Amino acid sequence: xxxxxxxxxxxxxxxxxxxxxxxxxxxxxxxxxxxxxxxxxxxxxxxxxxxxxxxxxxxxxxxxxxxxxxxxxxxxxxxxxxxxxxxxxxxxxxxxxxxxxxxxxxxxxxxxxxxxxxxxxxxxxxxxxxxxxxxxxxxxxxxxxxxxxxxxxxxxxxxxxxxxxxxxxxxxxxxxxxxxxxxxxxxxxxxxxxxxxxxxxxxxxxxxxxxxxxxxxxxxxxxxxxxxxxxxxxxxxxxxxxxxxxxxxxxxxxxxxxxxxxxxxxxxxxxxxxxxxx
Amino acid sequence: xxxxxxxxxxxxxxxxxxxxxxxxxxxxxxxxxxxxxxxxxxxxxxxxxxxxxxxxxxxxxxxxxxxxxxxxxxxxxxxxxxxxxxxxxxxxxxxxxxxxxxxxxxxxxxxxxxxxxxxxxxxxxxxxxxxxxxxxxxxxxxxxxxxxxxxxxxxxxxxxxxxxxxxxxxxxxxxxxxxxxxxxxxxxxxxxxxxxxxxxxxxxxxxxxxxxxxxxxxxxxxxxxxxxxxxxxxxxxxxxxxxxxxxxxxxxxxxxxxxxxxxxxxxxxxxxxxxxxxxxxxxxxxxxxxxxxxxxxxxxxxxxxxxxxxxxxxxxxxxxxxxxxxxxxxxxxxxxxxxxxxxxxxxxxxxxxxxxxxxxxxxxxxxxxxxxxxxxxxxxxxxxxxxxxxxxxxxxxxxxxxxxxxxxxxxxxxxxxxxxxxxxxxxxxxxxxxxxxxxxxxxxxxxxxxxxxxxxxxxxxxxxxxxxxxxxxxxxxxxxxxxxxxxxxxxxxxxxxxxxxxxxxxxxxxxxxxxxxxxxxxxxxxxxxxxxxxxxxxxxxxxxxxxxxxxxxxxxxxxxxxxxxxxxxxxxxxxxxxxxxxxxxxxxxx
Ligand SMILES: Cc1cc2nc3c(=O)[nH]c(=O)nc-3n(C[C@H](O)[C@H](O)[C@H](O)COP(=O)(O)OP(=O)(O)OC[C@H]3O[C@@H](n4cnc5c(N)ncnc54)[C@H](O)[C@@H]3O)c2cc1C
Ligand code: SF4
Ligand code: SF4
Ligand code: FES
Numbered sequence: 019x020x021x022x023x024x025x026x027x028x029x030x031x032x033x034x035x036x037x038x039x040x041x042x043x044x045x046x047x048x049x050x051x052x053x054x055x056x057x058x059x060x061x062x063x064x065x066x067x068x069x070x071x072x073x074x075x076x077x078x079x080x081x082x083x084x085x086x087x088x089x090x091x092x093x094x095x096x097x098x099x100x101x102x103x104x105x106x107x108x109x110x111x112x113x114x115x116x117x118x119x120x121x122x123x124x125x126x127x128x129x130x131x132x133x134x135x136x137x138x139x140x141x142x143x144x145x146x147x148x149x150x151x152x153x154x155x156x157x158x159x160x161x162x163x164x165x166x167x168x169x170x171x172x173x174x175x176x177x178x179x180x181x182x183x184x185x186x187x188x189x190x191x192x193x194x195x196x197x198x199x200x201x202x203x204x205x206x207x208x209x210x211x212x213x214x215x216x217x218x219x220x221x222x223x224x225x226x227x228x229x230x231x232x233x234x235x236x237x238x239x240x241x242x243x244x245x246x247x248x249x250x251x252x253x254x255x256x257x258x259x260x261x262x263x264x265x266x267x268x269x270x271x272x273x274x275x276x277x278x279x280x281x282x283x284x285x286x287x288x289x290x291x292x293x294x295x296x
Numbered sequence: 297x298x299x300x301x302x303x304x305x306x307x308x309x310x311x312x313x314x315x316x317x318x319x320x321x322x323x324x325x326x327x328x329x330x331x332x333x334x335x336x337x338x339x340x341x342x343x344x345x346x347x348x349x350x351x352x353x354x355x356x357x358x359x360x361x362x363x364x365x366x367x368x369x370x371x372x373x374x375x376x377x378x379x380x381x382x383x384x385x386x387x388x389x390x391x392x393x394x395x396x397x398x399x400x401x402x403x404x405x406x407x408x409x410x411x412x413x414x415x416x417x418x419x420x421x422x423x424x425x426x427x428x429x430x431x432x433x434x435x436x437x438x439x440x441x442x443x444x445x446x447x448x449x450x451x452x453x454x455x456x457x458x459x460x461x462x463x464x465x466x467x468x469x470x471x472x473x474x475x476x477x478x479x480x481x482x483x484x485x486x487x488x489x490x491x492x493x494x495x496x497x498x499x500x501x502x503x504x505x506x507x508x509x510x511x512x513x514x515x516x517x518x519x520x521x522x523x524x525x526x527x528x529x530x531x532x533x534x535x536x537x538x539x540x541x542x543x544x545x546x547x548x549x550x551x552x553x554x555x556x557x558x559x560x561x562x563x564x565x566x567x568x569x570x571x572x573x574x575x576x577x578x579x580x581x582x583x584x585x586x587x588x589x590x591x592x593x594x595x596x597x598x599x600x601x602x603x604x605x606x607x608x609x610x611x612x613x614x615x616x617x618x619x620x621x622x623x624x625x626x627x628x629x630x631x632x633x634x635x636x637x638x639x640x641x642x643x644x645x646x647x648x649x650x651x652x653x654x655x656x657x658x659x660x661x662x663x664x665x666x667x668x669x670x671x672x673x674x675x676x677x678x679x680x681x682x683x684x685x686x687x688x689x690x691x692x693x694x695x696x697x698x699x700x701x702x703x704x705x706x707x708x709x710x711x712x713x714x715x716x717x718x719x720x721x722x723x724x725x726x727x728x729x730x731x732x733x734x735x736x737x738x739x740x741x742x743x744x745x746x747x748x749x750x751x752x753x754x755x756x757x758x759x760x761x762x763x764x765x766x767x768x769x770x771x772x773x774x775x776x777x778x779x780x781x782x783x784x785x786x787x788x789x790x791x792x793x794x795x796x797x798x799x800x801x802x803x804x805x806x807x808x809x810x811x812x813x814x815x816x817x818x819x820x821x822x823x824x825x826x827x828x829x830x831x832x833x834x835x836x837x838x839x840x841x842x843x844x845x846x847x848x849x850x851x852x853x854x855x856x857x858x859x860x861x862x863x864x865x866x867x868x869x870x871x872x873x874x875x876x877x878x879x880x881x882x883x884x885x886x
Pocket of ligand 3: 186254
């Protein structure tokens, strides 16, 4: 298909050629999944290839000019919001951060994240994640802000705090994707959240029981697939999951602690305890 | 004919949800309002067009402006107030600015109380960075992803309340009862196009801005000004609508990244602007403050350099932060580093960025009462970017995130007080609901014709017209030409036709947005025509400078009885003595 060229010379626009900007004379071909919960098929689209084009640019251009009802999520176009997750050639990626030219002569296939129910085209139903989030004991403290906390106290929190909730780690984790343990397993994203909560110097809640029982951290067998896809580079397995697993193990599988819990009924040393008196 | 068919279909197709307070918008302002109202034990519904945590607030980078004085102990709310009014060229609602500058520190502490993490000073306090137009180092921040920290904190706090969040749900109209009080709203779910009638006596409007009326913008698809027009249609007043902020530094290359924001934090951390011949041109425009001048000034400087032929190969100017070195950049501006590396193949630790102004923020918006955020329509409250008054003719960086916290809280409390004092119940006639459902379905369900137009192309046409005629430099003739184009587009709105079904159909969703974009554009141009002077973001090339008389008034917009845009000049009330005195002292210091 062809698109007309708009020739606008606007005053406050940078005074350079407008729509032709960065044109390469070539086209990008994308095979995009079109369908819904019932099923569907890939449809091939072709659109002018512009320098530096990312997959999201191409998809939005196709949406505006060829397939108005093509369902896709996006917001920031700058890898800050985590909306535009999709599977590109089978691998979850942020479409706004994936350059077309990366694929060279390879065909480009774009589809929705498959660990969640597909709604339509590139959009799947990720609402389950928000339910899991709601179940996690929020930040709890009896201290009054402003806090005195030093850089060295909080340094290790910067990493898990970077999470943009793209849910791509959830998408690749076999416990969810293959074994469908959504009811018993919170998934890597929420171990990341638990990690900063547990390591925040002012937090007083105890989430170890929940991590073991409700969030099913034991299901994780440290395959590191989640870490590989995280677009903001969180070392999910090494820095979030393993330390939490160690804490849970120390708490529940250390015979001395086990005995103490039997006698006292709950963890020693937590000022606030877990929900509902834990 | 047609209409009855809609009514029949619609009757089967909507559900009713009742809440005391309906919050429209889940950015910082909406979430903060929801937390307040839920804390009061009220039933709260929160509606958002996107998923939770994806609103513009998540994209904010630089920080929250609050006179905490952790880095510069001399800072005070008074100085923050002075800076805010100087930047706003005294069009600001001074009471709003006073409340804001006094309460912003508490807003920041509250976030920390709820688990937000900020960068620390040597002595373990919240770190603050410099920003344009702020006398002292004032922006609390975490690297360059402050908005993410803020929205995640508020989101998690909201999830811990009983508020019910309706994700990917779009409100299309506010309902009022026979007495003119708010009675609820109509919305549809993006997922499957089902309609929800919200019954609510109080609505907090927190829908953010309308950057999408321009082609080159830092805003997402969501920034279409829905709430501003929903409130206007319901009879609310709008203020300062001519004031549109062009952020001096948006990306220019590659084309797909055009308009994406380059945080002011770069200049805050010492970034230097140069033109193609290597000249540090801010010396010509504001030798005292240089790169840290206010946004209106820096944006015009960047624009002028390019216009006069001193631009870079891709039509921008250079912004250079290489002096910081890789390690410091990774600590203070990691997101920017990643953004340029991934999108533009530019390593900002080694080479300069190319930047050009991008549409960013709207100072104007719904006129509210400063203490409670109430509008003129009983039961309607507004906070955040959709509300006007705080920023006057030019917003200072960091003053938006603080605004969300301070006035989000006040709007939630204001709505809660209103509910507690009211005795009536929310009533909307079924006819009205069904008529609205019919209107929303129209572009999808009407038969195809040869007049059909695509909502995407109409939107593009409008964005180009606004770019050309209502940009950061304006003149009367061009504005009039632009108005003609916008009104012509308005006439074509009924031609919008979309294909597909109600299942997650962005074409149908876009068809709703164009109406808001067109109405807002018309209002902006009409106000810009009225303000015949140069002041802050409003820069008329056909007038020489500021006009003393116009400096004493705000333009207030209200829909008149004929359904047209009514514009009134409203005098700014004189500042009370305790605030006016601040400026006298300031002068005495110089
Ligand atoms: C890239 C970028 C960087 C920025 N950096 C800073 C900064 O460093 N410091 C600063 O102070 N400011 C900054 N700003 C400005 C600031 O982020 C915004 O002004 C602010 O976040 C707006 O918040 P809000 O709560 O008013 O609305 P938003 O965050 O825009 O949220 C609006 C909400 O309303 C919903 N909504 C809209 N219409 C409807 C409808 N019809 N029905 C239902 N829901 C609807 C949306 O879905 C969304 O949830 C930045 C802005 C951008 C774009
Ligand atoms: S490491 Fe654990 S959480 Fe991550 S993908 Fe593998 S099993 Fe899932
Ligand atoms: S941890 Fe990484 S991959 Fe998982 S949701 Fe967060 S940002 Fe995405
Ligand atoms: S659009 Fe925000 S991450 Fe891609």
